[in-house]
Amino acid sequence: MLPLNPALAATFRPPVMEARRWLEGLSLPAGLPLINLSQAAPVEPPPEPLRRAMAQAALEQPDAHLYGPVLGRAELREAVAGEWSRAYHATIQPGQVAITQGCNQAFCAAILTLAAAGDEVILPTPWYFNHKMWLDMQGIRAVPLHCGPDMIPEASAAARLISDRSRAIVLVSPNNPSGAEYPAETLRAFCELARSRGLALILDETYRDFDAREGAPHDLFSDPDWGDTLIHLYSFSKAYRLTGHRIGALIASATRMIEVEKVLDTLAICASQIGQIGAAWGMAHLRDWLAGERAEILARRTAMAEGMAQLSGWRIKGCGAYFAWAEHPYDLSSPELAQRLLYKVGVLLLPGTMFMPEGDPDAARHVRIAFANADREGIAALIGRLESFRP
Incomplete structure (x- = not known):
């Protein structure tokens, strides 16, 4: 065998x-x-205009069928940086954005830059099962953080779970599977906890486009040193119905992007070019x-x-x-x-x-x-x- x-x-x-x-x-x-x-x-x-734009790219753009930059096409990285800067009232540079094969790959890449076998990562429960699966595959212990009856985790409870093997805290908001939208003060408390203990805060906002609240759901990017603690994840799958094209994003410090690039180059070289073209077109034309x-x-x-x-x-x-x-x-x-x-x-x-x-x-x-x-x-x-x- x-x-x-x-x-x-x-x-x-x-x-x-x-x-x-x-x-x-x-x-x-x-x-x-x-x-x-x-x-x-x-x-x-996806809506028909987006499909037509992608089909046109497939017919008319030779580079849509070739390897592209490991960290993503320049126009999509610039679009994400610009939109996130506007939405979060912050300044995010294209060099702080990586385009990934879906948000799952963004999570996998983030973890690989942070932790190794024997380390620990804190996950609120109920957790997103693919996060737990990836940690298990890497021999990284997922430390469960129980949420209260409102399904909102507490930073004070997480503080009691931190050990010398802890490397990160992972939050998903709006949450999968609970649907809970974490208050801005909750996210701020977790960010401050992570910074004080030398951990990363991985914030997965796959469902940010469907948050019931108006305006920015948090102010974490307004901190000029956000890259020292925060790693942000996003997916284009839900917003633009691009599930089969596997396009996600990872936003982190330019220094961490050096390590992210190693991971992405080894796993897939680059995300789908046609999917990236579609995501950029969607961001530019499908706001309404x-x-x-x-x-x-x-x-x-x-x-x-x-x-x-x-x-x-x-x-x-x-x-x-x-x-x-x-x-x-x-x-x-x-x-x-x-x-x-x-x-x-x-x-x-x-x-x-x-x-x-x-x-x-x-x-x-x-x-x-x-x-x-x-x-x-x-x-x-x-x-x-x-x-x-x-x-």
């Missing part, structure tokens, strides 16, 4: 793929179409369209919160961006509940055990609902099925 990396072997399998396997051989009754709320991703292609997308997601959020409030025994702990994190009322573990919901009422969602440490009792009591995959009519259908469900 060939050797197997023990850290990789010990890493759990991708949860979304596990949920998809539940669909194999599934036969739902007539009139009960599947409501698939398992994965947080747009289910429609994106505002409409945000308004629709916020309307779905309202429909989800109001609908869930009608269900006896269910309790929404967090609801925002693409997600609701819900406590269920049944005497079942969340994996068993998730499968029964699928087989009995045709609803596919993910159990809390996919987002929390093994053995955590809270995991069995919660589920993640990726409600952004359903329109308001679909959300109403979901509420009806949950109401009719009998274990």
